[in-house]
Amino acid sequence: MTHALSSVLIEAYQSGVNPHWSAHLAPQTLDESFKIQGEVARGLRAEVAGWKCGFQDNTDVAFGAPIFSVNQRISGGHWHLPSGAGVKVEVEIALRLGQDLPPRPHQPYRREEILAACASVFTGIELVASRFADVANVPFLARVADNFNQAGYVVSEGKMDFAALNLATLRSRLWLNGTLAHDAVGGHQMGDPLIPVIAFATKQGDDLKGLTSGQFITTGTLNVPPLVSGRNEVVAEIEGLGECRLMIDA
Numbered sequence: 385m386t387h388a389l390s391s392v393l394i395e396a397y398q399s400g401v402n403p404h405w406s407a408h409l410a411p412q413t414l415d416e417s418f419k420i421q422g423e424v425a426r427g428l429r430a431e432v433a434g435w436k437c438g439f440q441d442n443t444d445v446a447f448g449a450p451i452f453s454v455n456q457r458i459s460g461g462h463w464h465l466p467s468g469a470g471v472k473v474e475v476e477i478a479l480r481l482g483q484d485l486p487p488r489p490h491q492p493y494r495r496e497e498i499l500a501a502c503a504s505v506f507t508g509i510e511l512v513a514s515r516f517a518d519v520a521n522v523p524f525l526a527r528v529a530d531n532f533n534q535a536g537y538v539v540s541e542g543k544m545d546f547a548a549l550n551l552a553t554l555r556s557r558l559w560l561n562g563t564l565a566h567d568a569v570g571g572h573q574m575g576d577p578l579i580p581v582i583a584f585a586t587k588q589g590d591d592l593k594g595l596t597s598g599q600f601i602t603t604g605t606l607n608v609p610p611l612v613s614g615r616n617e618v619v620a621e622i623e624g625l626g627e628c629r630l631m632i633d634a
Contacts, residue, residue: 386423386427387411387416387419387420387423388408388409389409389410389411389420389526389529390420390423390424390427390529392409393420393424393515393529393530394424394427394428396515396516397424397428397515398428400466402514402515402516402517403515403516403517404516404517404518404521405516405518405519405521405522405526409526410523410525410526411525411526411528411529412525413525414440414445414447414525414528414589415589416525416529417447417525417526417528417529418528418589418590418591419591420529421449421450421528421529421531421590421591421592422590422591422592423591424529424531425450425452425592428452430450430452430453430454431452431453431454432450432451432452432453432592432593432599433451433452433453433455433456433537433599433600434450434451434456434478434537434539434599434600434601434602435448435449435450435451435584435595435599435600435601435602436448436449436451436510436531436532436534436601436602436604437449437580437581437583437584437601437602437603437604438532438580438584438604439580439583440524441524444583446580446583446584446586446587447528447532447584448584448588448590449528449531449532449534450531450534450590450592451531451534451537451600451602452531455534455535455536455537456536456537456538456539457536457537457538457539457630458538458539458540459538459539459540459541459627459628459629459630460629460630461538461630461631462630462631462632462633463511463536463538463630463631463632463633464632464633464634465613465614465632465633465634466634467634468613469513469613470513470611470612470613471511471512471513471535471536471611471612471613471632472511472512472513472609472610472611472612473509473510473511473512473558473560473609473610473612473618474509474510474511474512474604474605474606474607474609475507475508475509475556475557475558475566475605475606475607475620475622476507476508476509476510476602476603476604476605476606477505477506477507477508477551477554477572477577477602477603477606477622477625478505478506478507478508478539478542478600478601478602478603479498479502479504479505479581479600479601479602479603480502480503480504480505480506480542480598480599480600481501481502481503481595481596481597481598481599481600481601482501482502482503482504482597483501483597484501484594484595484596484597485498485501485585485594485595485596486588486594486595487585487586487587487588487589487594488585488586489586489587492582492586493582493585493586494582495576495578495582498578498581498582498585499546499547499578502546503544504541504542504543504544504546505542505543505546505549505551505625506539506540506541506542506543506600506625506626506628507540507542507556507620507621507622507625507626507627507628508537508538508539508540508600508602508620508628509537509538509618509620509628509630510534510536510537510538510602510605511535511536511537511538512533512534512535512609513533513535514527514530514533515530516530519533537602538618538628538629538630539600539628540625540626540627540628540629541626542625542626543624543625543626546624546625549624549625551576551577551578551603552570552572552575552576552577553569553570554569554570554622554623554624554625555567555568555569555622555623556568556571556606556607556620556621556622556623557620557621558607558610558618558619558620558621559617559618559619559620560610560612560616560617560618561615561616561617562617565607565610566606566607566608566610568606568607570606571605571606571607572603572604572605572606573604573605574604577603577604577606578603580603580604581601581603584601585601606622612632613634614632614634615631615632615633615634616631616632617629617630617631617632618630618631618632
């Protein structure tokens with residue numbers, strides 16, 4: 385039986401209309417959130433291009449959320465934002481997998497193993513927006529079910545020779561319409577951007593066949609994400625990894 389939240393999310397994707405949150409939709413466990421992710425993906429016939437990951441609030445419990453291929457853009461591409469809508473913009477380090485990473489809950493992955501499985505590391509731009517009109521009312525597990533407010537992702541070419549880079553101390557910048565909006569060294573909430581990747585890769589638990597070769601994993605924002613609306617030229621740069629560009633059209 386399809387979860388009620390799955391049906392609401394599928395309708396929101398298909399109609400473009402953001403519903404208001406209702407408490408009866410709330411999943412009760414992380415496993416239930418993962419099940420809803422899978423139901424939504426299959427209901428939309430969506431392919432998974434990548435994953436975002438993080439930790440449940442104030443815990444060491446890792447979660448992941450799929451990024452659909454239809455919501456992926458290549459650097460230099462365009463994203464249409466409906467009139468009056470807004471989206472948050474995050475600068476992120478992302479990893480392109482060169483081999484599968486199956487769940488391994490009884491033998492945690494080591495950092496070196498994750499890096500060895502990567503074909504490249506690249507600068508990414510995440511667009512963040514909820515399917516719900518009143519996201520402040522949506523509880524954590526429901527946000528996980530809603531792909532953790534994942535709206536879109538921009539991928540760049542990246543680097544294959546990344547071994548010498550200290551991913552925790554790279555400088556990142558963000559420009560919006562030519563104005564510098566962010567400029568800092570490091571900035572990841574966990575310090576090392578690979579910490580949430582390692583934790584999620586080890587346990588996984590999703591309902592969408594997990595982390596597979598060719599997919600990417602994004603590690604989390606390096607900036608306090610600004611909310612943008614209207615036409616914006618977005619340029620993100622990470623030291624050693626290069627630029628990523630997106631034109632937001634309104």
